[in-house]
Amino acid sequence: xxxxxxxxxxxxxxxxxxxxxxxxxxxxxxxxxxxxxxxxxxxxxxxxxxxxxxxxxxxxxxxxxxxxxxxxxxxxxxxxxxxxxxxxxxxxxxxxxxxxxxxxxxxxxxxxxxxxxxxxxxxxxxxxxxxxxxxxxxxxxxxxxxxxxxxxxxxxxxxxxxxxxxxxxxxxxxxxxxxxxxxxxxxxxxxxxxxxxxxxxxxxxxxxxxxxxxxxxxxxxxxxxxxxxxxxxxxxxxxxxxxxxxxxxxxxxxxxxxxxxxxxxxxxxxxxxxxxxxxxxxxxxxxxxxxxxxxxxxxxxxxxxxxxxxxxxxxxxxxxxxxxxxxxxxxxxxxxxxxxxxxxxxxxxxxxxxxxxxxx
Amino acid sequence: xxxxxxxxxxxxxxxxxxxxxxxxxxxxxxxxxxxxxxxxxxxxxxxxxxxxxxxxxxxxxxxxxxxxxxxxxxxxxxxxxxxxxxxxxxxxxxxxxxxxxxxxxxxxxxxxxxxxxxxxxxxxxxxxxxxxxxxxxxxxxxxxxxxxxxxxxxxxxxxxxxxxxxxxxxxxxxxxxxxxxxxxxxxxxxxxxxxxxxxxxxxxxxxxxxxxxxxxxxxxxxxxxxxxxxxxxxxxxxxxxxxxxxxxxxxxxxxxxxxxxxxxxxxxxxxxxxxxxxxxxxxxxxxxxxxxxxxxxxxxxxxxxxxxxxxxxxxxxxxxxxxxxxxxxxxxxxxxxxxxxxxxxxxxxxxxxxxxxxxx
Numbered sequence: 001x002x003x004x005x006x007x008x009x010x011x012x013x014x015x016x017x018x019x020x021x022x023x024x025x026x027x028x029x030x031x032x033x034x035x036x037x038x039x040x041x042x043x044x045x046x047x048x049x050x051x052x053x054x055x056x057x058x059x060x061x062x063x064x065x066x067x068x069x070x071x072x073x074x075x076x077x078x079x080x081x082x083x084x085x086x087x088x089x090x091x092x093x094x095x096x097x098x099x100x101x102x103x104x105x106x107x108x109x110x111x112x113x114x115x116x117x118x119x120x121x122x123x124x125x126x127x128x129x130x131x132x133x134x135x136x137x138x139x140x141x142x143x144x145x146x147x148x149x150x151x152x153x154x155x156x157x158x159x160x161x162x163x164x165x166x167x168x169x170x171x172x173x174x175x176x177x178x179x180x181x182x183x184x185x186x187x188x189x190x191x192x193x194x195x196x197x198x199x200x201x202x203x204x205x206x207x208x209x210x211x212x213x214x215x216x217x218x219x220x221x222x223x224x225x226x227x228x229x230x231x232x233x234x235x236x237x238x239x240x241x242x243x244x245x246x247x248x249x250x251x252x253x254x255x256x257x258x259x260x261x262x263x264x265x266x267x268x269x270x271x272x273x274x275x276x277x278x279x280x281x282x283x284x285x286x287x288x289x290x291x292x293x294x295x296x297x298x299x300x301x302x303x304x305x306x307x308x309x310x311x312x313x314x315x316x317x318x319x320x321x322x323x324x325x326x327x328x329x330x331x332x333x334x335x336x337x338x339x340x341x342x343x344x345x346x347x348x349x350x351x352x353x354x355x356x357x358x359x360x
Numbered sequence: 361x362x363x364x365x366x367x368x369x370x371x372x373x374x375x376x377x378x379x380x381x382x383x384x385x386x387x388x389x390x391x392x393x394x395x396x397x398x399x400x401x402x403x404x405x406x407x408x409x410x411x412x413x414x415x416x417x418x419x420x421x422x423x424x425x426x427x428x429x430x431x432x433x434x435x436x437x438x439x440x441x442x443x444x445x446x447x448x449x450x451x452x453x454x455x456x457x458x459x460x461x462x463x464x465x466x467x468x469x470x471x472x473x474x475x476x477x478x479x480x481x482x483x484x485x486x487x488x489x490x491x492x493x494x495x496x497x498x499x500x501x502x503x504x505x506x507x508x509x510x511x512x513x514x515x516x517x518x519x520x521x522x523x524x525x526x527x528x529x530x531x532x533x534x535x536x537x538x539x540x541x542x543x544x545x546x547x548x549x550x551x552x553x554x555x556x557x558x559x560x561x562x563x564x565x566x567x568x569x570x571x572x573x574x575x576x577x578x579x580x581x582x583x584x585x586x587x588x589x590x591x592x593x594x595x596x597x598x599x600x601x602x603x604x605x606x607x608x609x610x611x612x613x614x615x616x617x618x619x620x621x622x623x624x625x626x627x628x629x630x631x632x633x634x635x636x637x638x639x640x641x642x643x644x645x646x647x648x649x650x651x652x653x654x655x656x657x658x659x660x661x662x663x664x665x666x667x668x669x670x671x672x673x674x675x676x677x678x679x680x681x682x683x684x685x686x687x688x689x690x691x692x693x694x695x696x697x698x699x700x701x702x703x704x705x706x707x708x709x710x711x712x713x714x715x716x717x718x719x720x
Contacts, residue, residue: 123684123687128664129665138684140680156684181681184685184713186712187709247688247689249687251691253683254683254686254687257688300611300656304697320493320516321500321516321540323489323614327483327487328481328609330609330613332694334704351547354544
């Protein structure tokens, strides 16, 4: 089986096993953290399909539009004091039989469907231009047009006070709804902002900083049709998904995307035939590596070095060839510009490389 | 006339005037600098078409393949001592009648055609991973396949010593030609790495750092079909083009692209109906603003603020709407990661906005 397939190729072991359904409930979510000590809510075998609910922690920005009974149950069932040290509602963890540290989890995202027809963008206190906007926060509610694969702003309001508690319910029916972005239609890019495996650390680890385990990468290309590779850190992997987005731009500069609950169909395949030091993304067009740091300069350097590793260790190019090719064909981009937590990524087109002998 | 047209729209004043041909010769190029004191080599009226030769300063990396009589004449006709303080061979300057400081030059790039079928990529001493590569420089020569719009490596060689003199002729026929990037075909993205107007400064200004005048932006989207807007700094604008590339990735991490001479057809239109503080790029799909700084964090911030300005001052969004829209639909990217001179850009899709009343 090739490390990464050419577009259109089918992996040898791709035939799905069982299909599991995983609802998001107070009992199947963990809010704000990964924790290697959490009991799994689902056990799957390599190859199994999972249809899981990912619930946005921003549903409280427009509870009348973004909450149904199941979402409300999570908001009322998970006390505010239990939502930390991060902010994202994570569904899981999923235990993958036989997965052990050093393996890779290949997660094939097959389908991402909005659960409700609305999403929220918060211009947050952790946003890139918070100071330039007078340290005021603001919510813009978007309506989703699934048939057109677009979103359109419905109304906006100034957030009262400071958004500090994850899942704050702002009772916006009482707020001053202002028109916003009249006539502008935003292309939908449904994806998971946060997904990954538990880290080999005792206790809770915040969902906010991304890392080798995946986590809060916020790359909008992690949508249907994409394949993510996560390095397993603990037995079973303990994979969770959350932070569903209907759209964001590279950078996500206000601090949030169009946050909206998604139902996600994916397949998990256990891989022992290769390893990679960080979260690696394959889309129909690209291979993508990520770098993270407080300093965008260093995040970019980390991503550059990981791309060099991908091209040499896995594609088989010489270091010299890889460097030249990166300069003429790899695109560097900014995944996240939220202050204090920068993300960069590097994309190289899969079409550059002819299928290898023995592939397919 | 709209500030920026919708895709497919025709600007009211787009009918071309005269067609001028501008060959690159020792008398019509300036090597390594902009200079407001330079005598124009061509005078044009707003609306005129210009077909100009842009010659790569890397032709000496493979003189047998990348030099013809005209290119050789420039390399032998411009003494090494006259190539400074930057590195790029610039064709021009072109004086645009009636252009004055505060105006904008709208330059519509219509066609970019390789002059010869070869280009060079140098892993340079100013490249991003120079230290990681043992402080050694290396040239990879690419053959261009115009019918397929692709490039393929032909051979590579270690550069002897350090590449310090712009236009060094390495007499590669005598060097050790090594195979490179077998079977890899790079998509061609012909564009100008450097183009812009003279700055209002006495004496020579290096072509290397980009700025409000344009200059060495190195965005591969500045190709055929793109429109650049440059703020005029001195009477006549004194526009020059150079640094032709057949392809580069965002980042241009080895320090150079596939450098190859191009013949460029473009139209210059004088604009007085708007102003913008930096070099602004319109492609069929995107509006793009640029930020530059030694620190990528600051380059990114500059680009973010310019995009905010574009969306508010020119598209007419409120600041709040613009910020939300940037977060959910604008893509931040890295134009240049060469050490000591970082470039970022932000793209927003033109399709987001309905045509304005009175447009077209």
